[in-house]
């Protein structure tokens with residue numbers, strides 16, 4: 001895949017006679033690169049930053065004899081992207097939970113944050129499944145007390161995974177639900193508490209304040225932002241806002257399987273300096289794999305293509321140990337063909353090392369229950385039980401044909417090649433082509449912003465409406481309670497008014 005970018009850059013290298021990287025050449029090269037990155041959902045400010053750093057480091061750089069400018073630029077870019085992920089660090093949730101467990105410091109609490117429909121509830125279930133299979137006992141808290149069906153959805157997941165769920169009524173304070181779950185975990189020596197929260201637009205101040213309250217009350221060990229990798233720049237804007245409000249510790253990117261472009265991973269790591277912990281690669285409970293930045297970078301800058309099937313089979317989840325929670329409800333579920341049974345030869349994401357334990361019938365991957373919320377992702381490919389397809393080698397294509405990368409676009413644009421044509425004419429055509437694409441991108445960006453604005457407005461209205469309803473219900477409830485109390489007081493006071501007459505009083509009265 002990166003061959004194409006190299007190819008694009010090789011034109012620039014030739015035209016400078018392999019001597020020096022000058023401003024004109026660098027600008028042209030960067031414009032091309034910027035478009036590639038923008039089209040791959042890398043945020044504008046990240047693209048600007050990458051370009052500025054490349055320019056700073058490479059401008060005026062003298063090339064040694066035989067040194068290829070494209071390789072210099074490529075390795076510099078790789079170095080910069082690697083630096084972004086290195087700054088963000090890594091987050092191994094299982095390891096952290098085990099450390100707290102060994103130190104006997106009480107349950108490890110995780111709060112999941114994000115907007116509606118990103119796959120939060122499903123991700124809570126997937127993490128619950130992963131922990132359970134790693135021998136960690138789990139209780140989940142139905143902290144989404146806003147969306148109709150959310151409590152049932154989480155309960156259904158929990159039942160299928162034999163996890164204890166703590167829930168209250170709709171409209172209840174999510175922090176109270178979280179606190180109940182933490183108390184329950186302490187009392188029953190449960191290792192981890194996973195708190196689902198209501199989806200909220202980052203622009204809804206009330207709900208963002210409510211989220212801050214949950215965090216203040218339950219004091220989680222970590223907060224995880226769940227972002228939809230298909231939502232492109234929207235996801236990056238959400239990550240930025242959620243980070244400002246809740247200072248999350250890591251992110252999980254969902255729906256990577258559904259033609260995501262991969263740019264969101266770079267952007268989130270760059271903008272927040274927090275790691276991507278896992279990526280969701282399907283709708284099954286086992287369809288979540290640890291994110292390995294090294295393999296991600298190698299795959300981006302390497303030549304071999306990796307298919308979604310490789311991704312999905314990259315990280316088999318550990319087999320389950322026998323369930324340890326006394327409260328769990330066992331349910332016999334027919335196993336479906338294992339989706340993550342075979343480790344890929346060159347997975348993008350690293351399988352996590354886990355102890356070998358015997359696989360039980362219960363441990364097989366299971367279908368997720370239908371989600372009451374609308375499905376946002378395009379239908380995910382169901383992974384075949386057969387071994388993953390071998391990496392595809394690069395096959396030259398006809399000029400100007402667009403081809404998608406494995407992430408649907410990161411560095412995946414194919415440049416036109418016209419070796420026999422007039423160099424100058426080709427350059428002019430490319431410039432014209434680039435200008436058109438920049439215009440097109442800007443137009444799309446404006447449309448996206450407008451769509452996002454309308455979506456936020458709509459969500460804000462819904463949030464306000466829900467808030468009003470909750471306040472109204474609360475008011476009615478209080479009124480009812482007051483009436484009840486008043487009736488009781490009246491009854492008590494009328495009791496107090498009963499006068500008990502003594503024998504003398506009666507005699508006096510009779511006189």
Ligand SMILES: Nc1nc2c(ncn2[C@@H]2O[C@H](COP(=O)(O)OP(=O)(O)OP(=O)(O)O)[C@@H](O)[C@H]2O)c(=O)[nH]1
Pocket residue numbers: 114115116117118119120121122123144147150198199200254255256257258279280281282283287368371372373374375376377378379380
């Ligand atoms: N293809 C694919 N679909 C996913 C993935 N993760 C979640 N989904 C689907 O995305 C949809 C939304 O998931 P939910 O878990 O209901 O989303 P949510 O963020 O909890 O939604 P709210 O409760 O409205 O906030 C469901 O249909 C999930 O099955 C993934 O990694 N890949």
